[in-house]
Amino acid sequence: MNKWYKLDNAAKIFPSVTTDKRTNVFRLSVVLAEEVEPELLKEALNVTVGRFPSLKVRMKRGLFWYYLEENHAEANVYPESPHICQRLKRKENNGYLFKVSYHSSRINLEVFHSLTDGSGALEFLKAIVFNYLLLAGKDVDGENLILTSDIENVYEEAQDSFIKNYKPSLKNNKRDPKALQFRGNYYDDLYLSLITGEVSVPKLKEVAHRYSATISEFLTACLLYSGRNMTHLFKGRGKPLQIFIPVNLRKYFPSRTLRNFSLFISAGMMPNEEWDFETILQHVKNVFAEELTKEKLQERIVANVTIEKNIFLRLVPLFIKELVLKIGYSAWGDKLNTMTFSNIGVVKLPKSMEPHVRKFIFTNGASKTSPVNVGGISYRDRMQITFAGAIRERDLHREFYRLLSSFGLEVLIETNELEV
């Protein structure tokens, strides 16, 4: 019998609103110490995916909703494409909703957001790397930090934790306002630019602590500060510069799920506000303190699940739902944020794996409807802050990295081919 899963609450919207220009794909990359061998990688991938039943799926259309069904096909690995975070077509890649690719010593895992969020994907990537190193004859040990094949997969890993934390008594109908949107010269063929800045985590922490802020708060403030005067980059007047910050809910609500369990909070400011850096950072800290409480987050969860529980919505056939969602999302959903800053946090690897793994990079996929997004990920004592851009303009990136540098941080920049 084929296992099957309903889409989780956050995943439900993505298949209906995904197009070539709005791919809803993000990418986690890992750079190993040695060249990647494709055959081994493929073997490791197929060993690993057997341990993750909630990811070993393909998407199917039902009459009312999409759903995920066990996929018996083999998962393939591909040479890395210059085009990052492209739409994952359902028929490609044997129906899998992720794509593993390699380029010299780098392994990339691109994931369609209906499948899982950054934390789930990171667990998967760590397990792939672990199995790869094992197959390559390296002496590595999981040290209980990796979901290895001998650790039982439990039903809670496939749980929709949004539903689990639904409490009808909590209600919150706060609506986010529309935000400034980027404008600029788009690359051809949906190409994305990639600019990664590497900084030292202890130094970054020290600077952030000078303002008694966390790294996420500090970097969000840096983004707002860098963007506040760049009127030429944005369209829309009288709207705030708004940054969405995804929050990993597993930190607030106990959950083992490997599916989506995150939400956005949003920090913003009016671009004409004459605020200095301290004021902006204080504002961001206030927003974080206010929004990142269990009660507030649960209110957001409830608001999202309430929509899904509406019986009239559920009984509308899928093709009509899709039509409405497409129109609604273009008119409203795309317009709520200027950009997204997603910080995956610290990757903890077993000591025995560390010599074989040089760094992790998180690319928060951009696209035509959301042209600039930022992703952060830390491993050992280095943090990689990556801009993905669908537009050629990189003034914001420059101001941001220069700002970091002005705090006394040493920033090492790497890019993909930008002048195409």
Added chain:
Amino acid sequence: MKKCSKCNLLHNTTRKSCPLCFEILEDLDGKDFQGPDYPRPVPEPSSYNVLLRIIAFLSVIAVFVSALVNALTYSKTKTLWSLIVVLGVVYFWVLLRSTFKAKVNVGLKLVIQMLMLSSLVVGIDAVSGFSRWSLNYVVPFLSMASLLAIIAVLLGKVKFAEYLLYLLAAVILGFIPFILWLVNLIDVLWPSLAAASLSFATIIGMIVFADKETKEELKKRFHI
């Protein structure tokens, strides 16, 4: 390692100029770029199907010319024969795109064929005096043919469940001619009754022969 003195940023790159402010980079230690690099994009060849475009062009011209001639001679002929041309062209394009080219389930293709052919013949019937030959005979037989074709396709298929949704659609469509007879839109009973009977028999067959997997598939497809 290279450095941009204007940005005060370090660069690990093979570039000559700063990717952010375009100043010329200063080489710090003469060491080469530390990999891995990123694959270089090659411009995608634009796809341009000449044949398809010629057919598209001719389709539009054919519709336009026949509509024009029809309009100019309408006082003499009193029929909207150009609608037949329009329907024919539309059907031709569905045949081309959906039936021959699309990589979708055969069951879906058969259901689409049945619907399109039905609308084509009903359209021709309606334009040429509406003597109801299409509804009386063609539509019931088309629905039976598509239902039998889907059954024939799915017999012996391992992935039986994949065709279930379309089998159900064909079954429901099979009842439509009979319903039309009930509301007096059709005056010959036997073809539509035959179609309805075949649909009914199929339903009974589905219930009797359905295994666990089929029921599971229905649960999946129809979960709300």
